[in-house]
Amino acid sequence: QSALTQPRSVSGSPGQSVAISCTGTSSDVGGYNYVSWYQQYPGKAPKVVIYDVSERPSGVPDRFSGSKSGNTASLTIAGLQAEDEADYYCCSYAGRFKLVFGGGTKVTVL
């Protein structure tokens, strides 16, 4: 199973919006509505910010939103804040109880 494709980095100024893409295939992203996104700070465990494509766990700011079109999912962070600077990983169900992650995207707040 190949990793999902994410841009290595994205950046934006405070208050701007950034979007991170996550491209897979019809066997993972395109085949199931089970895409999740994780935020990870250096030296810390990942934390889910979006699950099931567009669901936001309680406690996650509504600045975070998710969507999917075909084989590509996206995470959008609106109104970027300094605390959003972190690594972000997408993850998709890939059938037969397998999960596949993206390579990760570093978000920099300028």
Add this chain to the structure above:
Amino acid sequence: EVQLVESGGDLVQPGGSLRLSCTASGFSFSNYEMVWVRQAPGKGLEWISYISGSGDSIYSADSVKGRFTISRDNAKNSLYLQMNSLRVDDTAVYYCARNGGGLGYWGQGTLVTVSS
């Protein structure tokens, strides 16, 4: 409060074995599927193994199939990862995570270093 605490990480020689544990608290452990995810130094996340709530269904990534075995003891609220025939490229932080709302809860991770 949901808590997952991994233990068992260590320095081990290539070809050696190690067993990781993940102790759960704050929820009904047997009701949840669990996974192991690892992260090599400076690299991304890699799913390696899944187990159903009852333990009847298990699946592993090709990279560890035949070498790593996931298991659980619901009476002890514990998840395990038996790692055999370890290789240098198995060096990573190993996380256990609870499936539900995505991987909704993660442990803090335990470091496994495979080196001679």
